[in-house]
Amino acid sequence: xxxxxxxxxxxxxxxxxxxxxxxxxxxxxxxxxxxxxxxxxxxxxxxxxxxxxxxxxxxxxxxxxxxxxxxxxxxxxxxxxxxxxxxxxxxxxxxxxxxxxxxxxxxxxxxxxxxxxxxxxxxxxxxxxxxxxxxxxxxxxxxxxxxxxxxxxxxxxxxxxxxxxxxxxxxxxxxxxxxxxxxxxxxxxxxxxxxxxxxxxxxxxxxxxxxxxxxxxxxxxxxxxxxxxxxxxxxxxxxxxxxxxxxxxxxxxxxxxxxxxxxxxxxxxxxxxxxxxxxxxxxxxxxxxxxxxxxxxxxxxxxxxxxxxxxxxxxxxxxxxxxxxxxxxxxxxxxxxxxxxxxxxxxxxxxxxxxxxxxxxxxxxx
Amino acid sequence: xxxxxxxxxxxxxxxxxxxxxxxxxxxxxxxxxxxxxxxxxxxxxxxxxxxxxxxxxxxxxxxxxxxxxxxxxxxxxxxxxxxxxxxxxxxxxxxxxxxxxxxxxxxxxxxxxxxxxxxxxxxxxxxxxxxxxxxxxxxxxxxxxxxxxxxxxxxxxxxxxxxxxxxxxxxxxxxxxxxxxxxxxxxxxxxxxxxxxxxxxxxxxxxxxxxxxxxxxxxxxxxxxxxxxxxxxxxxxxxxxxxxxxxxxxxxxxxxxxxxxxxxxxxxxxxxxxxxxxxx
Numbered sequence: 001x002x003x004x005x006x007x008x009x010x011x012x013x014x015x016x017x018x019x020x021x022x023x024x025x026x027x028x029x030x031x032x033x034x035x036x037x038x039x040x041x042x043x044x045x046x047x048x049x050x051x052x053x054x055x056x057x058x059x060x061x062x063x064x065x066x067x068x069x070x071x072x073x074x075x076x077x078x079x080x081x082x083x084x085x086x087x088x089x090x091x092x093x094x095x096x097x098x099x100x101x102x103x104x105x106x107x108x109x110x111x112x113x114x115x116x117x118x119x120x121x122x123x124x125x126x127x128x129x130x131x132x133x134x135x136x137x138x139x140x141x142x143x144x145x146x147x148x149x150x151x152x153x154x155x156x157x158x159x160x161x162x163x164x165x166x167x168x169x170x171x172x173x174x175x176x177x178x179x180x181x182x183x184x185x186x187x188x189x190x191x192x193x194x195x196x197x198x199x200x201x202x203x204x205x206x207x208x209x210x211x212x213x214x215x216x217x218x219x220x221x222x223x224x225x226x227x228x229x230x231x232x233x234x235x236x237x238x239x240x241x242x243x244x245x246x247x248x249x250x251x252x253x254x255x256x257x258x259x260x261x262x263x264x265x266x267x268x269x270x271x272x273x274x275x276x277x278x279x280x281x282x283x284x285x286x287x288x289x290x291x292x293x294x295x296x297x298x299x300x301x302x303x304x305x306x307x308x309x310x311x312x313x314x315x316x317x318x319x320x321x322x323x324x325x326x327x328x329x330x331x332x333x334x335x336x337x338x339x340x341x342x343x344x345x346x347x348x349x350x351x352x353x354x355x356x357x358x359x360x361x362x363x364x365x366x
Numbered sequence: 367x368x369x370x371x372x373x374x375x376x377x378x379x380x381x382x383x384x385x386x387x388x389x390x391x392x393x394x395x396x397x398x399x400x401x402x403x404x405x406x407x408x409x410x411x412x413x414x415x416x417x418x419x420x421x422x423x424x425x426x427x428x429x430x431x432x433x434x435x436x437x438x439x440x441x442x443x444x445x446x447x448x449x450x451x452x453x454x455x456x457x458x459x460x461x462x463x464x465x466x467x468x469x470x471x472x473x474x475x476x477x478x479x480x481x482x483x484x485x486x487x488x489x490x491x492x493x494x495x496x497x498x499x500x501x502x503x504x505x506x507x508x509x510x511x512x513x514x515x516x517x518x519x520x521x522x523x524x525x526x527x528x529x530x531x532x533x534x535x536x537x538x539x540x541x542x543x544x545x546x547x548x549x550x551x552x553x554x555x556x557x558x559x560x561x562x563x564x565x566x567x568x569x570x571x572x573x574x575x576x577x578x579x580x581x582x583x584x585x586x587x588x589x590x591x592x593x594x595x596x597x598x599x600x601x602x603x604x605x606x607x608x609x610x611x612x613x614x615x616x617x618x619x620x621x622x623x624x625x626x627x628x629x630x631x632x633x634x635x636x637x638x639x640x641x642x643x644x645x646x
Binding site: 050051052071072073077078079081082083085086087088089098099102103146147150 | 533535536538539540541542543544545549553554557558
């Protein structure tokens, strides 16, 4: 059983805390994705699990055993690198067999294991080729083959798809998902691409400046972000934020005075301490609808982007940066129109002045 | 139209004239040595640039001397040992200096470079003491030691530069595969460093093969001499005779292995082996 537990794990380079007391639990067979902006420490966290960096503080447990001082091989982890890092002088077969041979496996079992891996990844026809004679997607598959040939309990991926073009990326994404279903091993995957994170993950870990912002299923992260950071990071186009003040709240509704849109009533209650203090209301572009302007609260449309399946309407609001609305592709709205905005209040999120989400009083479990 | 044609023709002619001048400049001394070595001693002092009839008597004379054959064997032993030791130490040092992060790495590199800047003569007396203490005087061991001292800095520098160019992820991939540093060095890095190793090994070989000053100072008897010293000490029938024929023949004999080695390794010195290692 290859579960992974991080207990208050820290990593320091000199005086900079790259990872700051991160605690996380990954179950056996789970597909976990680390996301975050560049420099948030997601790759470092992966390398700590891999054993390529030493842990400054805290404990890393794999299968219930503390592994801080063990080598990557002893930990039973395999890793796929961003640049693939195939051995250029070895054939595909030798690349995949290298680790097995070092593990003192007999040559028959090496051949058997490599051939089995090649079959899973459809590399049988390429076994004699050198890496330079392979395409990007094939190299990617060989890199995965090398990592899984030794049958590690845990597979680590460090932005494996970022060197591929868009269509190949979608294809490889599906192959990785299929591979996970087939191998059933624990996988930890680092990416800055939220689409990869949303599509692949059982559980997403959002990292920011060396600490965990939120851990949860893709749906939880999208529908109940724990902080303004997560809310803005997950989802594209990203969430709109409107400054305002909380006027009142009870079990069923919350009144909010927004600078740009006036008073809005949300159909759920929040912590009563929030009353009177400044808050931020977050609303996803699909829940913000532009309608025909009615008198006073009119906004100018800066631009309309036609995307084929939908259109994005950008609206100039006086108080903040422009607001984004997601509408149907054949919207009648054009640039320089004036519109009013309607908020789907049930879908609005409230954040306190520190950027933390205000919990809903009676939240349906997701 | 014709003017541009003319200009192009003149430029082309100039280019080839320069090439010919360069080739003549570089190869004439060697060519003249070959021509001289193939003349009988009676024609030795008639200036001529062509070989009219090939005469092997000078080669026979040189190779029939046992001491000269012995000195070739000594040179081979010394040169190959120097190359082997320099590459082994150079590779391991380059791994440490190019791959491992530690304090004072740059200082070590500078020290290595600084050592290589001393002229041979400056360290001659000190080195002589070292060799006497180690009881290596008048033996190939003394020469191997002293040549290694002078070839190592260069070897270490070149190999370190190449080692740094190899992607970090390659080493990390090897670590993930459970490779020890030694296995990483020999199985992953060494095949990729072949061009660099061929270049540095060849230069170390040439340096050791042609070295004269140390070879003259640290050897005493004919049986321990290397080829450059042996050639310099070839003497004629009287002190007034310099046997140019045998000297030229001996020079050609010892130069040919170098030329062959360069031709063999020429292809190895072509880089681009790392193609396909990382994204593309």
